[in-house]
Amino acid sequence: MDIRTESDITPDVAKQIRSQSGLTQKQFWESVGSNQGSGHWFEAGKRKGIPKPIRILIFLKYVANVDIDVTTPESAQVAVKIGREVAARIEAQRAEDEAKQAQQRARELAEKVRQVA
Numbered sequence: 001m002d003i004r005t006e007s008d009i010t011p012d013v014a015k016q017i018r019s020q021s022g023l024t025q026k027q028f029w030e031s032v033g034s035n036q037g038s039g040h041w042f043e044a045g046k047r048k049g050i051p052k053p054i055r056i057l058i059f060l061k062y063v064a065n066v067d068i069d070v071t072t073p074e075s076a077q078v079a080v081k082i083g084r085e086v087a088a089r090i091e092a093q094r095a096e097d098e099a100k101q102a103q104q105r106a107r108e109l110a111e112k113v114r115q116v117a
Helices: 012-021 023-030 036-044 050-064 072-114
Strands: none
Touching: 012 023, 012 036, 012 050, 023 036, 050 072
Protein backbone atom coordinates (compact mmCIF):
# COMPACT_ATOMS: atom_id res chain seq x y z
CA MET A 1 0.00 0.00 0.00
CA ASP A 2 1.59 3.25 -1.18
CA ILE A 3 -0.02 6.15 0.67
CA ARG A 4 1.66 9.51 0.16
CA THR A 5 -1.13 11.98 0.88
CA GLU A 6 -4.71 12.01 2.14
CA SER A 7 -5.96 11.72 -1.44
CA ASP A 8 -4.58 8.16 -1.48
CA ILE A 9 -7.07 7.19 1.26
CA THR A 10 -9.86 5.41 -0.60
CA PRO A 11 -12.59 3.36 1.09
CA ASP A 12 -10.65 0.17 0.31
CA VAL A 13 -7.42 1.64 1.69
CA ALA A 14 -9.20 2.81 4.85
CA LYS A 15 -10.59 -0.69 5.34
CA GLN A 16 -7.09 -2.17 4.89
CA ILE A 17 -5.64 0.31 7.40
CA ARG A 18 -8.39 -0.53 9.88
CA SER A 19 -7.89 -4.28 9.44
CA GLN A 20 -4.10 -4.01 9.77
CA SER A 21 -4.56 -1.92 12.92
CA GLY A 22 -6.72 -4.67 14.43
CA LEU A 23 -9.54 -2.24 15.18
CA THR A 24 -13.28 -2.69 14.91
CA GLN A 25 -15.20 -0.34 12.66
CA LYS A 26 -16.46 1.47 15.76
CA GLN A 27 -12.96 1.98 17.20
CA PHE A 28 -11.39 3.04 13.91
CA TRP A 29 -14.04 5.42 12.65
CA GLU A 30 -14.64 7.06 16.04
CA SER A 31 -10.89 7.65 16.33
CA VAL A 32 -11.14 9.96 13.30
CA GLY A 33 -14.32 11.76 14.32
CA SER A 34 -16.83 9.63 12.44
CA ASN A 35 -18.96 6.70 13.60
CA GLN A 36 -19.38 3.00 12.89
CA GLY A 37 -22.47 3.49 10.73
CA SER A 38 -20.78 5.93 8.38
CA GLY A 39 -17.59 3.84 8.39
CA HIS A 40 -19.57 0.79 7.31
CA TRP A 41 -21.09 2.75 4.42
CA PHE A 42 -17.66 4.07 3.40
CA GLU A 43 -16.09 0.61 3.46
CA ALA A 44 -19.00 -1.01 1.63
CA GLY A 45 -18.76 1.60 -1.14
CA LYS A 46 -22.32 2.77 -0.55
CA ARG A 47 -21.15 6.36 -0.28
CA LYS A 48 -19.36 8.22 -3.02
CA GLY A 49 -16.17 8.45 -1.00
CA ILE A 50 -14.72 9.45 2.33
CA PRO A 51 -14.95 13.20 3.02
CA LYS A 52 -11.61 14.98 2.78
CA PRO A 53 -11.45 16.03 6.47
CA ILE A 54 -11.87 12.40 7.54
CA ARG A 55 -9.28 11.24 4.97
CA ILE A 56 -6.88 13.82 6.41
CA LEU A 57 -7.45 12.54 9.94
CA ILE A 58 -6.94 8.92 8.84
CA PHE A 59 -3.71 9.95 7.11
CA LEU A 60 -2.42 11.82 10.14
CA LYS A 61 -3.34 9.17 12.70
CA TYR A 62 -2.65 5.93 10.86
CA VAL A 63 -0.11 6.79 8.15
CA ALA A 64 1.91 9.66 9.63
CA ASN A 65 1.41 8.28 13.17
CA VAL A 66 0.47 11.67 14.60
CA ASP A 67 -1.37 11.45 17.91
CA ILE A 68 -4.48 13.52 17.22
CA ASP A 69 -7.39 14.49 19.42
CA VAL A 70 -10.80 14.57 17.79
CA THR A 71 -12.88 14.60 20.96
CA THR A 72 -14.19 18.07 20.17
CA PRO A 73 -15.04 19.71 16.85
CA GLU A 74 -12.44 22.40 17.53
CA SER A 75 -9.60 19.93 18.05
CA ALA A 76 -10.64 18.01 14.94
CA GLN A 77 -10.60 21.25 12.92
CA VAL A 78 -7.07 22.00 14.11
CA ALA A 79 -5.94 18.50 13.12
CA VAL A 80 -7.55 18.85 9.69
CA LYS A 81 -5.87 22.23 9.15
CA ILE A 82 -2.48 20.74 10.01
CA GLY A 83 -3.20 17.80 7.73
CA ARG A 84 -4.03 20.08 4.82
CA GLU A 85 -0.77 21.97 5.29
CA VAL A 86 1.23 18.74 5.46
CA ALA A 87 -0.53 17.34 2.38
CA ALA A 88 0.14 20.53 0.43
CA ARG A 89 3.83 20.42 1.30
CA ILE A 90 4.11 16.76 0.35
CA GLU A 91 2.31 17.40 -2.95
CA ALA A 92 4.55 20.39 -3.72
CA GLN A 93 7.65 18.28 -3.06
CA ARG A 94 6.29 15.47 -5.24
CA ALA A 95 5.64 17.94 -8.09
CA GLU A 96 9.13 19.41 -7.74
CA ASP A 97 10.70 15.93 -7.83
CA GLU A 98 8.68 14.99 -10.93
CA ALA A 99 9.71 18.23 -12.66
CA LYS A 100 13.38 17.50 -11.96
CA GLN A 101 13.00 13.99 -13.35
CA ALA A 102 11.31 15.34 -16.47
CA GLN A 103 14.09 17.89 -16.99
CA GLN A 104 16.71 15.17 -16.63
CA ARG A 105 14.91 12.93 -19.11
CA ALA A 106 14.59 15.84 -21.57
CA ARG A 107 18.36 16.48 -21.32
CA GLU A 108 19.07 12.79 -21.93
CA LEU A 109 16.79 12.70 -24.97
CA ALA A 110 18.31 15.91 -26.35
CA GLU A 111 21.77 14.37 -26.02
CA LYS A 112 20.65 11.26 -27.91
CA VAL A 113 19.21 13.43 -30.69
CA ARG A 114 22.53 15.32 -30.96
CA GLN A 115 24.42 12.04 -31.17
CA VAL A 116 22.17 10.74 -33.97
CA ALA A 117 22.23 13.98 -35.96
